[in-house]
Amino acid sequence: MxxxxxxxxxxxxxxxxxxxxxxxxxxxxxxxxxxxxxxxxxxxxxxxxxxxxxxxxxxxxxxxxxxxxxxxxxxxxxxxxxxxxxxxxxxxxxxxxxxxxxxxxxxxxxxxxxxxxxxxxAASPVVISKDFKPWRTVESKHGREWYWPRYAALLEEKGWSQEAVAGVDIAAESVIERLADPTRPDAYQSKGLVVGYVQSGKTANFTGVIAKAMDAGYRLIIVLGGTLNLLRDQTQRRLDKELVGRENIMGGGSEYDSDYYDDPEWLQRKFIEFGDRPSALSGFDIVRLTTRHDDYKALLQGITALEFEKQEPAVQLYDARNLHRSAARLMVVKKNKSVLGKLVRDLKKIRTPLSEIPVLIIDDESDEASVNTSRPKPDADRTAINQKISELLTLLPRAQYVGYTATPYANVFIDPSDTVDIFPKDFIISLPRPEGYMGASDFHDFDSDDSDDQRTFANSNELAHVRDVVVSDEDDTEPLERAIDMYVLTAAMKLFRQDRDGLAEDHFRHHTMLIHESNWVESHRELLSRVTKLWWQAGYSSSKGHARLRALFDTDISPVSAVRSAGYAIPADYDDLMPYVGPAVMNISVDQKPIIVVNGDKDIETGEADFDRRPIWKILIGGQKLSRGFTVEGLTVSYFRRRSTNASALMQMGRWFGFREGYRDLVRLYIGREEEHGKQDIDLYKAFEAVCMDEESFRRELEQYAVMVDGVPQVTPAQIPPLVSQHLPLLKPTSANKMYNARLVEIRSPGLWREPFGYPSRPADLRHNTELWSPIFDRLSTDTTDYAYHIPEKAAVHRVAALVGSLAPADFLEIVRAMRWLTPHHFDPHIEYLAEITRAHAVDEWMLLAPQTMRGATKDVVLGTTGRRFTRWERVRRRDPLFGAISTSRHRSIAMRIAGGLPDSGDPNTESLVAPRRGTIMLYPVVEPRFSSDVSPDGHVDAGKLVIGFGFVAPASARGADDRVVRFRTVDSSDAVIVDIPQDTD
Structure with missing residues (x-):
């Protein structure tokens, strides 16, 4: 270009x-x-x-x-x-x-x-930053800007709006100005993190950062391009095409000697051009140390490629007289121990003093592999990739580190005091959501107040784009067949629009479907067989095949596109679309290979997912290779059933996010849903909903605290981790081995049952807890009342007979704060929430219920100051030393209804206890079976053998101002305090 x-x-x-x-x-x-x-x-x-x-x-x-x-x-x-x-x-x-x-x-x-x-x-980036010394001035840029203006012009040629280009400029500048001045005499390492959205154009931002950094004087650029060759190659080509340019790639040789000699866009001259070598045009050259298909290799005799020339040998390289007349070196390196080891060894060999080289390290997908996941012990080895990155930072004192990710949680949980690690100590920048981007929120209805019967294709993202996959006995033939039919229909729709709307021939250059069920190669082998069979038996040219497509068009494509097509052409009926079905099927199966498996197994890989070299209209089956960083172009239909236990991994699997110009209304997500209520498996759609809420909550927090107060930042990067939320307790922000510095701060639970299991076992602690609760039992009624909760859809009724009373919020808070637990701070996250809603007067009263057993020989225990007898519950520490659930489901539903967490119970007694700001506490005196013989016939037992168990439901209205559910904070090991807990001798 x-x-x-x-x-x-x-x-x-x-x-x-x-x-x-x-x-x-x-x-x-x-x-x-x-x-x-x-x-x-x-x-x-x-x-x-x-x-x-x-x-x-x-x-x-x-x-x-x-x-x-x-x-x-x-x-x-x-x-x-x-x-x-x-x-x-x-x-x-x-x-x-x-x-x-x-x-x-x-x-x-x-x-x-x-x-x-x-x-x-368009929005500006949100910046959380330490104070920094400004060095980016008009004078410092004058005559230095060479690659950035050309990259900005290229973006405009590609059709980017002025606003979008300006947005990249501002975001890139916000990174560059927080790096160290490359010409400063003293070395300083700045470390930062840039948070984008999944498949939202982060590469464009860091390409702009690299261009500006090189213009400013950074002369060694190391891009850590993911853990897979697929992603590294994609990043290398993007930088070569849009930044490095033809002249630097050829290096004075023939264009047919280039590593892109067979690339269609190279032959069509779509790589950026300058007219001559940049050094001949008052600029400076870029020397590539990696190529399109070749990662970094040991340079051996060619070690001089890493040597930096000095025009004035007597002064340091970072002196402006040398720096701006030296070529820049660029490498895109896979995050691989062996590859990074070669680079470290070669850097140690060069004659140029490493302390003089201004270096920029860009870490793409920085939460993957880069983070040290070894436990923080003085003698613990770092994980392999983190060790090599730490070596680079140690070797290169002028190296600046900038991580890029859409899932930042692993990065912000790094120990801030670890000076050779990659904690973003200097800045965290949250990029704005780009114009035209289709992200997680576009598949959910977060802001809708419409009830289910009011939702339409026009007002509900879920109805428009999401299709449930509920399978029985693992037989997913029907939903998978329907998803493939949708893929064919949307292909026909693209050809229809290309014809009727006069779109460019390559507007829909790629049209893909992604099937992601597992990371296991054996699963891919079986899935390839199933999908191949479905494709060739689909009969898209037969009356049966057309009947299926017609029904799907009438019930799905037509009504959704009618209200969401954004002005693009829509067929009047299926007959209007039918002529395009045949060409669509031919495009997909033109080489008799409609399916591409991308998983590294050469035995079953059926094609190359290289979107740069050729148009791809294919069904893609993959796992890890397609779930992190790699852009699946033209993705229209996704079939997703793979589970994950942490938010970062799940979000990165969302390959259906991205830019969908001309076919936004055609995008469909077929996603696994929970089959049975109460099952422990995570409902995938709900999990993505929770992840999206976590992400938006994190971004809102950053935006809130990015505002300067009296010229001083409200928070620094080291204070960011407490802003990380978790809306689904089963789904952690990131994998457990990346959260060893994270501590749970708060669990909010409006309208939800919460029950601790970590009760102490030491007699002294049990006596202490019993003394706290004993006076509360005196407040309970002397007669029981029957309560019920009717569940019409299950034709079931939950019933409980209970003694009732009430407790002031301050009294409940005082008790739980004074309680002793199996481990210190076990209940602290709940206490944090209870304290918050008490201070905010979000709870007026706690309703006490003590369930009583009336059938057969009731086992009692004496409690309180008046010698009253209460039903005792026998429970085993099933997860020794933790209890399992002490309560029962019939108790929990009534407690949740009283607190407003469930709809009308259908029972007058239960409804009489419901109030807007009323919470519920269920009390359970527990005697473990091993101590049951120690209870006297009249109900007396040593308080050191009695557990006062409880569960609570906070008022459903006590949500908190920001809707945060769970918060974490990072432990800085430099501030660690060792507490010696005295041993009880009783």
Missing amino acids: SVHTPDATPRIALHHAVLADLSGSKPKRLVRAMEYQAEDLAETVLYASEEDFQQALRAAEAGDQLVEMWRKQLVKWDFVENPTWSGASPRTEQRRADIYLELAVSEDTTKLLDTICPVPL
């Missing part, structure tokens, strides 16, 4: 000169700037007036060069953060008014400029 320069007509030449002068500074008086530039461009003097500018704007047509030049500059000023010339927030009417004030233009001109370029609505 060539980079164009402005047309040299007099008016364009004048405004080009004016904007070139203003682009790196604040807005200045426009007329004065035009008159000043006209002195050097004599033929432009006739155009150096505001009146001529207005006339040109009025006469401008779409795509006018003058308009585009001004649109670009206005957007840049709209986006810039904290300018000296405006106190207004970016992208606001006030910011634009300040721009016009600095330009000193008339009201007529401002109206014209507002018409051609309205104030952009």
Whole structure:
């Protein structure tokens, strides 16, 4: 792709000169700037007036060069953060008014400029940062920017809007300015984290960062490109095509000697071009140390490729006199112990002092493999990849580390005090959601207040895009067949739109379906057999096949597209679409291989998922290779049944996220749903819903605390971990071995049953707890009342006879704070929540219920100060030393109803206890069977052998202001305190 320069007509030449002068500074008086530039461009003097500018704007047509030049500059000023010339927030009417004030233009001109370029609505990145020393000034950039302007121009050529390009500029600049100045005499390592969305264009951001970093003087760029060759190769090609360019790739040789000699886009000259070697055009060259298919290899005699030339040998490399006349080195390296080991060894061999080289390390998918998952012990070895990254950071004191991920939890749980680890100590930047991006929230109905019977394809994302997969006995033939039918239908729809809407021939270059059930190769083998059989038996040219497609079109495609097509063509009926079905099927099975298996097993891999080399209309079957970082182009139908136990892994499997221009309404997600209520397996759709809520909660927290107060950040990166939420308790933010520094802070549970199991076993602790609770039993009624909860759908009734009483919120909080547990802090996360809702007056009263057994010979125990007898419960520590559930399901449903967590019980007695801010506590005096013989006939027992168990349900309305459910914090080992707990001798 060539980079164009402005047309040299007099008016364009004048405004080009004016904007070139203003682009790196604040807005200045426009007329004065035009008159000043006209002195050097004599033929432009006739155009150096505001009146001529207005006339040109009025006469401008779409795509006018003058308009585009001004649109670009206005957007840049709209986006810039904290300018000296405006106190207004970016992208606001006030910011634009300040721009016009600095330009000193008339009201007529401002109206014209507002018409051609309205104030952009795109969001800026959210930045959590330590204080840093500003070094990015107009002067520091002057004459240095070479690769960034060309990359920005390329993005515009690709069709990116001015606002989108400005967004990349601002986001990349927010990273660069927080790195160390590469020319500073003292070495400083900045470490940061950039949080994007899954498949949202993070590569574009870090490509912009690399371009700006090289222009600033960083001369060794190491990109850690995932753990798989597939992802490394994809990243290498992207950087080569959009940043490195043809001339640097050829290195003076023939284009047919390039590693891209057989790449269609190389032959079509779609790689960026500069016209000559950059070093011949006042720029600097990029030396590639890795190629498209070759990872880093030991350089042996070619070690000089890593040597940095010095124009002035007597001064350090980082001196500006050397730095800006030296070529940059770029490598895209797989996160592999052997590969990184070769790099470390070669760096130790070069003559250039490593302490002089400004280095930028970009870690793509930084939460995978990079994080140290060894337990934090003084003598513990680091995990292999983390060890090599730590060695690089130790070897290269001027190395800056920037991690990129969509799932940041593993990174923020790193020990902040580990100086050679990758904790983002300097900054965390959350990228805004890009325009046109289809993410997790587009498949859920978070903001909808509509009841189930009010939901439609128009107002419900779930109804429009999500299809349940509920299988019995693991036979998923019917839902899988339906998903494949949908894939064929959407293929036909794309061909229909390409024809009717006059879209470019390659607008739908790729059309894919992804089936993800397992990471196991054997599962892929069996799945390939099933899908192949389904495809060839589908009969898409037969009347039976068309009947299936017609029914699916009428019930699914047609009604959804009717309200969500965004103006793209829709067939009037299936007969209108039918002529495109045959060509669609031919596109998919053109080589008799409609299915591509991507899993590294050469025995069953059926094709190459290389979206750069050829159009791909295929069904993809894969696991790990397709669930992390790799972009599946044209993905329209996803069939997903693979479970995960942590949010990071699950979110990364969401390959259906991305940009879907022209077919957003056709996207379908077939996802496994829980088969039986009460089953412990995670409902996949609900799990994704919880993950999405976690993600949005984390981003809201970052945005809230990114606002400076009195010029000082409210929080630093080290204080970020407590902001991480968990909406589904079974689904941890990241894998357990990445959370050893994480501590659970709070568990919120409005309307939900919560029951601790870690009761102490030491007699002294049991006596202490009994003394706390004993007076509470005196408050219970002397007579039992029958309570019930009717469950019509199960034709069941839960019943309990219980003594009742009440407890003030402060009294309950005092008791649980004073209780002793099997391990210290066992109940602290719940106490945090109870304290919060007590302070906020979100609970007025706790209703006490002590279930009583009335059948047969009742076993009692004496409690309280009056010698009353209460039903005792015999329970075993089934998960020794933990109890299993002490309560029963019939007790829990009544407690939840009283607290508002369940709908009407159908029982007057139960309903009489329901109140808006009332919680419920169920009390259980427990005697373990091993001590049952120690209970006297009259119910007396040593309090050291009695467990006072309880469960509680907080009011359903006590949700908290931010809807957070679970919070974690990181333990900084430098602040660790060792507490010696005295041993009880009783």
